[in-house]
Amino acid sequence: MFNGLFHIREPKNEPVKSHAPGTPERTELKAELQRMLNSPVEVPCIIAGEEVRTGDLVDLVQPHDLSNPLGRYHRASTKEAELAIDAANEAKIAWSEMDWSSRATVILKAAELLAGKYRHTINAATMLNMSKTCHQAEIDAACELIDFWRFNTYFMTQVYDDQPISTQEVLNYMEHRPLEGFVFAISPFNFASIAGNLPTAPALMGNAVVWKPSSTGVLPAYYIMKVLKEAGLPDGVINLVPGPGPAIGPPVLNHTDLGGVHFTGSTHVFSTIWLTIGSDIRKYQSYPRIVGETGGKDFIFAHESADVDILATGLVRGAFEYQGQKCSAASRGYIPDNLWPQLKQRLLDEVAMIRVGDVCDFRNFMNAVIDAAAFKSITGYIDFAKEDPNMEILCGGSYDDSEGYFVQPTVVVSSDPRSKLMCEEIFGPVLTLHVYPQGKFEETMELCNTTSPYALTGAIFAQDRFAIVQATRALRNAAGNFYINDKPTGAVVGQQPFGGSRASGTNDKAGTWINLERWVSPRTIKETYVPPTDFRYPFMGER
Ligand code: NAD
Secondary structure: OOOOOOOOOOOOOOOOOOOOOOOHHHHHHHHHHHHHHHOOEEEOEEEOOEEEOOOOEEEOOOOOOOOOOOEEEEOOOHHHHHHHHHHHHHHHHHHHHOOHHHHHHHHHHHHHHHHOOOHHHHHHHHHHHHOOOHHHHHHHHHHHHHHHHHHHHHHHHHHHHOOOOOOOOEEEEEEEEEOOOEEEEEOOOOOHHHHHHHHHHHHHOOOOEEEEOOOOOHHHHHHHHHHHHHOOOOOOOEEEOOOOHHHHHHHHHOOOOEEEEEEEOOHHHHHHHHHHHHOOHHHOOOOOEEEEEOOOOEEEEEOOOOOHHHHHHHHHHHHHHHHHOOOOOEEEEEEEOOOHHHHHHHHHHHHHOOOEOOOOOOOOOEOOOOOHHHHHHHHHHHHHHHHOOOEEEEEOOOEEOOOOOEEOOEEEEEOOOOOHHHHOOOOOOEEEEEEEOOOOHHHHHHHHHHHOOEEOEEEEEOOOHHHHHHHHHHOOOOOOEEEEOOOOOOOOOOOOOEOOEEOOEOOOOEOOHHHHHOOEEEEEEEEEOOOOOOOOOHHHHOO
């Protein structure tokens, strides 16, 4: 037993490396990209620390270069999912009893490894397998995951520090126990940092985890497992089972030992998970904790006083970085008619400058969308806009999947503020704008608030402070992350705690104590120093 009070220092955000021409990180990253392209890997399932090869092999695709896979992964089935549950249950015993500072040390060491020797590996894997530019990979796979790991260990101490009041006669304290059973982490394709955070946040708090990464993001997940292993994570604490959600999900979700679900992905899948658990809630030993951050239909709202240069930059970066495949991507915009002529020209000029192509050509601002299903869905929206008399394609609108899933950045103008493209999550490089009469600011904000079922991110662009105050109030429930004169993407751990409400999720703010609190079940302990020896109270002294 360690006798001493252990403090985790307050972290700072990991600095973002620029990868500008001439920098050492650019040279090293390019070398790592070549190494990965020249040496295909075979990714196993990882259960109880063992590499499990199922023989059911699936290509690790490069969405921008379909003819050159990065290797293959062994797809898990129900059998591996069940083995992973057993491994988690077994590993949980020693892991949860370990001193919290030891668990913290594993995650802090993982952060240092990722910031150092594994930085280019995780960035290259994310670029190639998820089709990200070096900048998008750096802010995600390296910096955000490092931040999650450093900030979570710091916030963990705040959770443990939350103790009740004691008196002179009584000592009260709370033990923040991990959940009973195992946690099921289910990650989306679009952020390696989220993929890494979903299993490690519950593990940090003493839980053991079955982790199902997205089938289109397996390579970064594999390297995250390698980093954690090297950092000293005991076997079985996190078990990697890559495979299709509809096959792996149900047997794990229906297991009576399910203690919690840590999910990020689409609203539809999350509601399916919730329905599966809710369909027979009595079979679990505890009510499973369900945390899910889901879809968005994120907006940029411009007031007549907005600065057009700032607005245009917010729209272009917000809508098209990572091909619009961020849950926070600007997907609809409300533009007052006094600004429209100038903004229209700015958008035409700027979007024309966007290069779309392979991730290894660093001049590209955009790469490919993730897979054939995404390509079909996104281009379906573009085709719909081409046919609809209420919509006009201002720029873009073309696509080509002969070499990779490439969709050109597309701006649509919709005269109908409630058209399909103004309401539904597209998850691709399609920005739909509605031009409103400048005098109808309040009415249009009401439209914005009620148009979509989501409430993830949104932004107001205005110079007029009164308009900013009005919008902040009118759009209070329309976004869990609200931005003023800034794009609605790019939340930084520790600075803009992230999550939305309504159909956008449970809003448990990843990378904060709020999220960590969900992975513990506090036990309150009262100890009385000198307990009473007579059951009678003083008031009973006379009639
Ligand atoms: P998705 O819902 O298709 O898949 C997410 C994960 O769920 C994958 O691992 C998938 O295999 C799994 N899955 C699918 N069916 C399942 C089932 N029946 N049971 C269990 N697991 C199942 O999402 P995606 O396409 O990977 O990611 C994009 C979505 O994620 C978008 O809607 C986006 O808005 C959302 N997202 C939200 C946030 C946020 O913080 N709010 C962050 C990133 C992504």
